[in-house]
Amino acid sequence: MTVKITLGAINKEHGSSRKYKTGGWRTVCPVVDLEKCISCYRCYDYCPDAAIKKIENGIEYDLDYCKGCGICSKECPVKAIVMVKEEK
Amino acid sequence: MTEKEELELFASGHRACAGCGEGTAVRQILKVAGPNTIATICTGCLEVVSTGYPETAWEIPLIHAAFENSAAVAAGVEVALKELGRKEGVNVIAFGGDGGTFDIGFQALSGMLERGHDITYICIDNEAYMNTGIQRCSSTPYGASTTTSPTGKYSIGESRPKKPIAAICAAHGIPYTATANIAYINDLKKKVKKALETEGPAFLHVFAPCPTGWRHGSDDTIEIARLAVETGVFVLYEIIDGDICNLNVTVKPKKRKPVEDYLKRQRRFGHLTKEDIAKIQQEVDEKCDRYGLPKRE
Ligand SMILES: Cc1ncc(C[n+]2csc(CCOP(=O)(O)OP(=O)(O)O)c2C)c(N)n1
Ligand code: SF4
Ligand code: SF4
Ligand code: SF4
Ligand SMILES: [Mg+2]
Numbered sequence: 001m002t003v004k005i006t007l008g009a010i011n012k013e014h015g016s017s018r019k020y021k022t023g024g025w026r027t028v029c030p031v032v033d034l035e036k037c038i039s040c041y042r043c044y045d046y047c048p049d050a051a052i053k054k055i056e057n058g059i060e061y062d063l064d065y066c067k068g069c070g071i072c073s074k075e076c077p078v079k080a081i082v083m084v085k086e087e088k
Numbered sequence: 089m090t091e092k093e094e095l096e097l098f099a100s101g102h103r104a105c106a107g108c109g110e111g112t113a114v115r116q117i118l119k120v121a122g123p124n125t126i127a128t129i130c131t132g133c134l135e136v137v138s139t140g141y142p143e144t145a146w147e148i149p150l151i152h153a154a155f156e157n158s159a160a161v162a163a164g165v166e167v168a169l170k171e172l173g174r175k176e177g178v179n180v181i182a183f184g185g186d187g188g189t190f191d192i193g194f195q196a197l198s199g200m201l202e203r204g205h206d207i208t209y210i211c212i213d214n215e216a217y218m219n220t221g222i223q224r225c226s227s228t229p230y231g232a233s234t235t236t237s238p239t240g241k242y243s244i245g246e247s248r249p250k251k252p253i254a255a256i257c258a259a260h261g262i263p264y265t266a267t268a269n270i271a272y273i274n275d276l277k278k279k280v281k282k283a284l285e286t287e288g289p290a291f292l293h294v295f296a297p298c299p300t301g302w303r304h305g306s307d308d309t310i311e312i313a314r315l316a317v318e319t320g321v322f323v324l325y326e327i328i329d330g331d332i333c334n335l336n337v338t339v340k341p342k343k344r345k346p347v348e349d350y351l352k353r354q355r356r357f358g359h360l361t362k363e364d365i366a367k368i369q370q371e372v373d374e375k376c377d378r379y380g381l382p383k384r385e
Contacts, residue, residue, distance in 0.1 A: 009141050011139075011141065011142055011143070011144045013142070013143075013144070014144060014146060014147045014148070015099040015144070015145065015146070015147045016099075016142070016143045016144055017099050017100070017101035017102050017103075017138065017140075017143045017144060017145035018099050018100055018101045019101065019143060020101040020103075020143065021101070022100065022101055022102075022103070025106060045112075045116070045273050046112055046270075046273075046310050047111075047112070047115075048104060048107065048108050048109070048110070048111025048112045048115070048309075049100050049102070049104075049111055050096045050098070050099065050100045050111075050115055051100060054094075062100065064100075065100035065101060067106035067107075067306075068106060068306075069106035069107035069306040069307055069309070070107070070305070070306060070307030071107055071112075071306070071307055071309055071310055073307065074307045074308070074310070074311060075310050075311075083307075
């Protein structure tokens with residue numbers, strides 16, 4: 001008897017989770033004051049969702065993916081980030 | 089920061105709860121490991137939130153093993169690469185949750201360590217079986233309420249102490265063992281680098297809070313992880329060549345905060361009485377004395 005072994009599920013599209021925008025989960029939204037920001041990039045390091053981009057002299061949010069967890073706001077050493085209620 | 093570290097190899101769009109410590113952990117680990125990495129993973133939140141078919145958050149080759157055998161599958165990958173003469177410059181990482189490491193995958197992990205494979209095993213510890221609804225594990229600390237160690241009139245919650253997994257792995261005599269924590273990113277990254285550069289097996293135990301299971305705010309994840317170190321509840325150390333009598337503490341709080349500062353921030357410990365907390369404090373004090381950590385504030 002021969003047993004045919006089929007391949008398991010193979011996904012060759014690396015990083016394809018980006019098709020799904022988790023930004024819709026947010027109830028509160030981070031807003032950064034770049035005047036206060038000292039570009040320490042602590043927020044960037046801690047964000048679980050890679051939703052913060054480094055720019056020259058500061059950061060930028062990718063609101064397509066930010067879930068509004070508030071970690072960046074809490075960990076910012078100069079309190080440059082506030083969380084505001086999401087307007088629907 | 090190097091160009092490699094700018095890469096996001098754990099992509100946005102994964103379905104972890106807002107504020108999940110696993111996202112921070114894996115993003116940072118892969119920044120150090122880089123694209124020339126093959127990983128295995130067993131089931132658990134990390135796998136479920138990042139690989140919902142037909143999508144994947146991973147930018148590196150990843151094999152989803154069964155719950156028991158992330159380490160065994162990684163061993164197969166490592167042996168195959170060596171046979172093909174293609175192991176040079178390739179990292180092999182086996183990921184597992186605490187359930188998949190402390191309990192269910194332990195046999196495969198022990199075998200992988202003992203056989204001396206060139207693999208870095210990384211346990212992402214959130215102190216319970218989270219993906220199936222917060223069941224207790226041998227990683228769950230004393231006093232924590234979970235759905236299978238509920239608190240009540242006759243129960244304090246989890247009644248057993250946390251299993252010292254890193255020391256147990258080190259006792260296999262492996263070249264590199266370390267504990268790490270997502271609040272201490274530089275320390276974490278240094279340890280990932282050392283583990284990957286080590287020839288032979290390395291074990292990393294990474295502490296990563298789960299807001300859903302620990303019952304704290306999604307914004308508290310990093311602060312709580314930090315408090316675990318500042319109170320001495322979770323000690324950051326390295327063990328070289330399995331010499332468990334000579335562990336090197338890498339982050340020493342100047343003064344230790346009382347454990348209450350850590351416990352009171354999480355509702356899984358919300359039921360603990362003053363006496364319960366005093367008991368936990370005493371155990372932490374004794375442990376910290378053994379590790380040569382400073383006295384309590
Ligand atoms: C052999 C087997 N038993 C049980 C399960 C169900 N199961 C899937 S995920 C999971 C919990 C995983 O816990 P852990 O490893 O700690 O990872 P976490 O979800 O906490 O990140 C369980 C019990 C399974 N998939 N396979
Ligand atoms: S709120 Fe959370 S998800 Fe959004 S950018 Fe800040 S850390 Fe990232
Ligand atoms: S943590 Fe604060 S100061 Fe640092 S980069 Fe982010 S916004 Fe700027
Ligand atoms: S249940 Fe916990 S570990 Fe699982 S995705 Fe949510 S926060 Fe992360
Ligand atoms: Mg777990």
